[in-house]
Amino acid sequence: MTIGLAHAELIAVLSAVTGDEPRVMTVRSGDALPSGPFELGHRSLQAGLREWVGDQTGHPLGYLEQLYTFADRDRTHEDAEGRTISISYLGLVREQAAPGAGKPGWHGWYEYFPWEDHRGGRPEILAAITRRLQDWVASETARREHRQRRVDFAFGLDGAAWNEDLGLQRYELMYEAGLVTEAGCPPAKSFGRSMFADHRRILATGIARLRAKIKYRPVVFELMPESFTLSQLQRTVEALAGLTLHKPNFRRLIDQQELIEETGEATSETGGRPAKLFRYRHAVLEERALSGSKLPLSRN
Amino acid sequence: MTIGLAHAELIAVLSAVTGDEPRVMTVRSGDALPSGPFELGHRSLQAGLREWVGDQTGHPLGYLEQLYTFADRDRTHEDAEGRTISISYLGLVREQAAPGAGKPGWHGWYEYFPWEDHRGGRPEILAAITRRLQDWVASETARREHRQRRVDFAFGLDGAAWNEDLGLQRYELMYEAGLVTEAGCPPAKSFGRSMFADHRRILATGIARLRAKIKYRPVVFELMPESFTLSQLQRTVEALAGLTLHKPNFRRLIDQQELIEETGEATSETGGRPAKLFRYRHAVLEERALSGSKLPLSRN
DNA sequence: CCTTTTATACTCGAAGTGAGTATATCCGGC
DNA sequence: GCCGGATATACTCACTTCGAGTATAAAAGG
Incomplete structure (x- = not known):
């Protein structure tokens, strides 16, 4: 059994939400997603990417998940024998650590997908x-x-x-x-604004995955600062989903999940009545998954 | 920017359900999942695997989806420089075309995960x-x-x-x-019965993915023969989920989804009252996805 | 003909979900 | 100091979904 030889490359869709706008980390003035070679020294793909992102961006990476592996013929590396296998990842960066709206490298999702x-x-x-x-x-x-x-x-x-x-x-x-x-x-x-090669398709894959994921796993909190108000949380979800949500029902949903707890403090920076500050209950919930069972179970 | 060189390999989790038992295609008398080199001639990974499975097993492959890409250090190919990247896929094979319970190569899921x-x-x-x-x-x-x-x-x-x-x-x-x-x-x-290298972990990944998927996409039908009874369908889902379901509610669920239609015929092979035969409504539903929205939308 | 077995059909209550309304507390202006 | 605008928070209600149980229909076999 022979094994095919190929070039291996990592591509990252790194997202953050700043100023109620979802953003993605780019290179080449927004024309491409950051990518790099898969170094042989890394313990695993995940570890390799984590290390590499840390070096390149200086932002600590919270959540990281594999997206998809591409190896279509048109991805062949120009000057090389064999073809390129691109392994893409979705990573989430906290707003705190993320750069502001104007900082270079970060572009709004909806520039590419208005x-x-x-x-x-x-x-x-x-x-x-x-x-x-x-x-x-x-x-x-x-x-x-x-x-x-x-x-x-x-x-x-x-x-x-x-x-x-x-x-x-x-x-x-x-x-x-x-x-x-x-x-x-x-x-x-x-x-919409286009990107190098199939990078925009990879970005679309990342966005779709994240939009689906926030519905059944508490990944939004990877994008939030330590403490936040319920409105901030809602606006972050809305930014990701590209939809407006029903406020009372959003709050009901959040609190029946028992995902967050009050810090005891409040902020009046929002204009009207001061809003209570909340924090994510890390400890309790690392393993939580919404059951979401759509099968009609029988209990015998 | 240099690109890391690596060996590329495809690994398949091919499943079928025969005699109410979920099975997986194996090699080496059940000790390993089928795998092979990623040939350079293929148009894409998907096409490569499809072709290769057809050649190797003689079974036409229905549904096919990428599972995960592994490249941990312990996967390094013995005699080669560089490491091996394993791209795993989940494939579903129809009961009709699948081999019977006794045929070689196919082993029950629950032999590995009792x-x-x-x-x-x-x-x-x-x-x-x-x-x-x-x-x-x-x-x-x-x-x-x-x-x-x-x-x-x-x-x-x-x-x-x-x-x-x-x-x-x-x-x-x-x-x-x-x-x-x-x-x-x-x-x-x-x-449980173990497997070569990390193949059992890959099988677990495939089982988990399939169990989750049957809840929101009509993939079960990829495992059913052309026409089937509701009980057959239910027992197939039960085999995959490893659970018993509530019969009346299962039927209600199925028919409110409008996924199937009566063929007009019936079978009395089941023992009691003859059961109506149904078929999957291919045409209408190729693009169907259950909305499953857990976000509290507002409609303005 | 009656029992067994499987298929099919209907009902009920609890929980979840979409949508609307009411009250609380700040700010700033007059 | 009071009032309106703005935001936060709390409650209510109707409708749908879902788990669970019960009832009827149609075959096979003694």
């Missing part, structure tokens, strides 16, 4: 996108219905509701339909 | 396992409480309910506690 931010209602750009997608659907003869269903489902058309988790499917549809420059579309007719 | 099958109630082996885990908890002084919480949570002790999704956590705890031969435990004091 159609994903629904906090101010359905973005206007979606009208133009769905019009172009309809043309693309109409241009197909054989499997037109299938295309139509995919578009309707992903973009919340024809009765379907907008689902914030489907960011990757939306990007992939737009790629297929030739609406992004990465797919060869001229910049004037494309949507 | 504590994971709760269809006949809590397995007796769990008593011995938790006893040994309690010793392990007690042997720690500093972070004992943390260990205790991890064990209680993963194994459904001290008020916590058994959660079938936590199979990987359970295996990892048992590994840490030295209860499996892969961790150096003598066979007489270990639990």
